[in-house]
Amino acid sequence: MFDWDDTPELNITPLVDVMLVLLAILMVTAPTMVYEEMVQLPKGSKEKAIQKAYKIEIRITKDRDIYIKNTKYSFETFPDDFLLYSQNITKDTPVIITADERILYKDVMAILRSIKVVGFTKVSLSTNG
Numbered sequence: 001m002f003d004w005d006d007t008p009e010l011n012i013t014p015l016v017d018v019m020l021v022l023l024a025i026l027m028v029t030a031p032t033m034v035y036e037e038m039v040q041l042p043k044g045s046k047e048k049a050i051q052k053a054y055k056i057e058i059r060i061t062k063d064r065d066i067y068i069k070n071t072k073y074s075f076e077t078f079p080d081d082f083l084l085y086s087q088n089i090t091k092d093t094p095v096i097i098t099a100d101e102r103i104l105y106k107d108v109m110a111i112l113r114s115i116k117v118v119g120f121t122k123v124s125l126s127t128n129g
Contacts, residue, residue, distance in 0.1 A: 079114035
């Protein structure tokens, strides 16, 4: 028989269990969802080819031979040879000097001085460290 004075008890344990399972499923699947946003990139960098910067690389060997690219110059005539070589090159072109460690410091400075006299301002000494 039904008693109208009896207050029913609400059992929320199954509800909590279902909600925890749904929360666990959401937490596992949320990081794998990918949101794709279409972005329109500018076309300026694709249309123009990047030019490689021209630089003069000078190598000095232990025998005081000087190489620019594959052309060999003697140490004694290098100031005049470099003046002739650089006539058609702009003076703000970088110059990199690589010298053997057994060559004298004053010889490297003589080459550096002859490059500066011609008018080049961006001159660097290369190291391997």
